[in-house]
Amino acid sequence: MKASAFSYARATSVSNAIELLVAHGERAKVLAGGQSLMPAMNLRLLAPEWIVDIGGLSEELHGISVNGDRVTIGALTRHADLLKSVEVAAHAPLLAEATGQIAHPAIRNRGTIGGSLAHADPASELPACVVALDATIIARGPAGERRIPATEFFTGVYETALATRELLVAVELPPVSRNSAHFFGELARRHGDYAIVGLAAQAIVENDRLNELRTVFFGVSDRPQPAKATASLIKTAVTPASLSQTMKALGEELDPPEDHQANGAMRRHLAKVLLAQCISKLLDRPELGAGGRP
Numbered sequence: 001m002k003a004s005a006f007s008y009a010r011a012t013s014v015s016n017a018i019e020l021l022v023a024h025g026e027r028a029k030v031l032a033g034g035q036s037l038m039p040a041m042n043l044r045l046l047a048p049e050w051i052v053d054i055g056g057l058s059e060e061l062h063g064i065s066v067n068g069d070r071v072t073i074g075a076l077t078r079h080a081d082l083l084k085s086v087e088v089a090a091h092a093p094l095l096a097e098a099t100g101q102i103a104h105p106a107i108r109n110r111g112t113i114g115g116s117l118a119h120a121d122p123a124s125e126l127p128a129c130v131v132a133l134d135a136t137i138i139a140r141g142p143a144g145e146r147r148i149p150a151t152e153f154f155t156g157v158y159e160t161a162l163a164t165r166e167l168l169v170a171v172e173l174p175p176v177s178r179n180s181a182h183f184f185g186e187l188a189r190r191h192g193d194y195a196i197v198g199l200a201a202q203a204i205v206e207n208d209r210l211n212e213l214r215t216v217f218f219g220v221s222d223r224p225q226p227a228k229a230t231a232s233l234i235k236t237a238v239t240p241a242s243l244s245q246t247m248k249a250l251g252e253e254l255d256p257p258e259d260h261q262a263n264g265a266m267r268r269h270l271a272k273v274l275l276a277q278c279i280s281k282l283l284d285r286p287e288l289g290a291g292g293r294p
């Protein structure tokens with residue numbers, strides 16, 4: 001199938017892109033890497049009247065910078081750039097590891113971090129990572145710039161806190177603490193497929209304890225879902241029994257959807273498996289990983 005007819009405007013600057021969005025409102029869609037928007041248009045799931053192409057705004061929107069301990073990633077930074085970046089590897093290895101799981105090289109060469117976050121697919125890797133990292137999403141619109149905590153940015157399936165007339169311009173990551181550790185895992189039918197269930201976690205590990213822990217599941221809800229149950233593992237000596245208790249509580253907390261890939265019970269089970277793997281890796285205690293086995 002081919003996309004419906006649309007008008008095309010190539011933005012010449014971020015201000016110009018916002019002017020175009022203001023002019024065309026709900027009838028317009030921003031085009032970044034096109035890896036989600038174009039398939040959706042070709043399948044006629046979306047039929048915008050106007051396409052506002054921001055692909056030429058690399059000078060303003062592309063790149064990774066480190067200011068003090070903070071890393072800022074421009075919206076047009078491609079998945080492939082994240083994978084190559086020494087800054088991302090040093091300051092946000094969780095993001096680098098997760099990006100390696102997105103689709104295939106051809107898609108990673110075109111897809112952008114801004115597009116992935118604005119698209120807000122509940123099975124996507126990067127939305128869960130920015131929530132786990134406690135990042136801030138920077139949006140710009142006719143009224144100026146807005147900083148939105150990643151924890152408040154995702155509001156539903158393909159829905160975010162961005163207004164129609166706003167552009168996502170960057171993502172800011174907080175400083176990495178000493179002794180920080182991460183885990184990223186996803187279970188998919190084939191490498192490169194969207195995850196059935198995934199888990200992004202960021203922690204501070206000191207003296208064999210998890211002094212901080214942020215665990216965010218994806219593929220289990222309409223948006224990235226931080227797990228409340230894992231709070232019981234913080235600042236205590238984790239034992240197979242306490243992990244098992246937490247896994248049980250996690251199962252009660254999650255209410256995953258059913259689709260053609262898996263039913264809710266299977267997703268709940270896989271989430272528990274990932275949690276056991278996560279805690280085992282973070283604490284470097286292989287015996288805890290067995291906690292996820294049926």
Ligand SMILES: Cc1cc2nc3c(=O)[nH]c(=O)nc-3n(C[C@H](O)[C@H](O)[C@H](O)COP(=O)(O)OP(=O)(O)OC[C@H]3O[C@@H](n4cnc5c(N)ncnc54)[C@H](O)[C@@H]3O)c2cc1C
Nearest residue numbers: 030032033034035036037103111112114115116118124168
């Ligand atoms: C075969 C295939 C497999 C894939 N597998 C995965 C996968 O495993 N995991 C995964 O996460 N993704 C996957 N993707 C999607 C891919 O990662 C996309 O690149 C990404 O989701 C969107 O980035 P984009 O730059 O291409 O955005 P686009 O397709 O250009 O835009 C996506 C949406 O975001 C909006 N948008 C884009 N940029 C901005 C901005 N700066 N401000 C405001 N709105 C904006 C657009 O209007 C549109 O609604 C897959 C895609 C394909 C085709």
